[in-house]
Amino acid sequence: MGSTKQGQAPFGYRWQGGQLRLNEQEAATRRTAFDLFISLRSKSAVARALNDQKQFTRSGKDWSDVQIGRILECSSAIGRYEINRTAVGDDGKRMATGSAARSVVACEPIVTQKVWSRTADILRAKRTARKADPEVTLAGLVRCRCGIQMSHSAERAEFRCSKCATTLGLDDLEAIFSGDFGETLKAHPQLSLGLVGDSEAGQIMARIAHLEVSLSEFETERAAAEKMFAVGAVTRQRFAQLQQPAEEGIARTQKELSALKRELAGTPTAKDPPSWEDFWRGLPPERRIRIIRAFVDQFTVGEGEIEIAYLIPDAETAEDTVEPRTMPVAPHSVKTDGPVYIRLPKPGELCAYTGLSRAKMNELILANARNNFRPPVASKSLRQPGQQRGVRLILLESLMSYLHSTG
Ligand SMILES: [Zn+2]
Structure with missing residues (x-):
């Protein structure tokens, strides 16, 4: 590996007779960095993961988030390496050059166009979010149970209460919304068809x-x-x-x-809309945030429970009475990727996931004398503004781990 007149080869490649050839070991690391970034959505998390896996930089050192940014953003990954993208100006500072100064060397791609675009979308969304455009952040929508508005850090992609130090990751908030809203949509087939299909x-x-x-x-x-x-x-x-x-x-x-x-x-309207989960996962981050902003009035973050106030009238009073007619949302199954939240079974029926009765589950999720007013299983209530009654959703993972812990 080494530098030539063209400068140092981008990570994943080496110069050979004026051409860029793949360096298989580096290329594998770089490919892993893309995959990790798509799931972790954070350059520093990718750096940590690679360092943990002992996949180091060319000089055998730990990765930094800045270096990860460079290997994710350099278009050599899709077979177009631009030379002279930056140059040192008269003031001694390095700056971007105009397109006339650049030239492109074709090389073998390391990732697919799809992976490249997905990565670019996430990077762009993170940059936009950093500018704190209220349209593309959820700032102002998230309140701590202590009553304080949680502050939003785009850099860390999380919300934090300055008073009681409660934190909530943006990814977690999105996952809870998505699982929950998918359920809400079942009672609103029209809405779901509109959102998903057209x-x-x-x-x-x-x-x-x-x-x-x-x-x-x-x-x-x-x-x-x-x-x-x-x-x-x-x-x-x-x-x-x-x-x-x-x-x-x-x-x-x-x-x-x-x-x-x-x-x-x-x-x-679309004849055959995709499932809500697939639709949601396929959306660019900005669009997801806009959907949340369009339908959520307020998130209230408590200990082990999140309350979501929706802007849809009767969103959940309908759930006990209305049978969904069209169901673009795929039926849930119990796997590791099963539902985040489940509902209580109907009176007289047993829970399909745990076999528990409604009364027993209520005992686990509601504060009462028997659990010393600290319910062992996390749940949250969904209540419309101005309504007395809400639907309580149980965090399946919490219920399962409680059941495992008690044998
Ligand atoms: Zn607080």
Whole structure:
């Protein structure tokens, strides 16, 4: 391996007679770096993993995140090595050159175009997130149970409470949302069809969901005004002042809603949509964040439980009564990649995963005297804003590990 007039060969290659040839050992390490990055989404985590596996740099040293960035971003990985990408300027600083100064040497690719694009997407999303564009982060949506808004670190891809030091990884938050929202979608086949099958329809659905939330807010305002008038708390004149904007809002929102629903009816929907899980995994990170922002009002992070307040009216009251008609979401199976969360069995039935009764499971997930008010199994409740009752979801992994621990 070595440098020639062309400079040092990119990692994974060596110069031979003016051409770049694969260095198999380095190429294997570089390929592993791409695979690791796609699953770990962090340059420093890749560096650590490679160092742990004793796959070192060309000079036999530990990898740094900066070096990992270089081998992930250099297009030699897909067979195009650009020479003179940077040059030292008059001020002695190294800077990017214009395209005229560059030349390209073709070489044998190390990764597929698919792996390259996926990596580029993640890198781009991380750069965008670092700029803290509120549109592509979940900052402001995550609250700690102690009441404090959790601060978002794009660099570490996590949320942290400054008061009680609770942290939550962005990946974990996304995984919980995805598992949970997949369940929520079962009660909303239309929504799921729109999201999964057809993005145009999906956008209309999202607007409908938002408008339905405003509609219920106007209705609440109107009901509050009527109640105050009924108990004599306001004069007739004041009542009219309160009631009128609510009435107008209801009329306007209903009109917009019916227009959108007509528009939706005319939108072609996909015949055979993919499963929610596949769809979600295939999305670029920015799009995932936008979907979360469109449907989630607030995450509340507690110890071993996360509460998600959705912006979809009746998202879970429907679950006990409505049988899903179309089910683009694949049925769950119990494997290691099975559901993150499960629901309680119906009264009189046993849990399909554990064989436990509803009462026994309730005992494990709810604080009570028998568990000294510290439930051994993690769960979370899903409650709509303004609703009394929520659906409690049980963290399957937590339940399983509890059952294993008690034999
Ligand atoms: Zn806190």
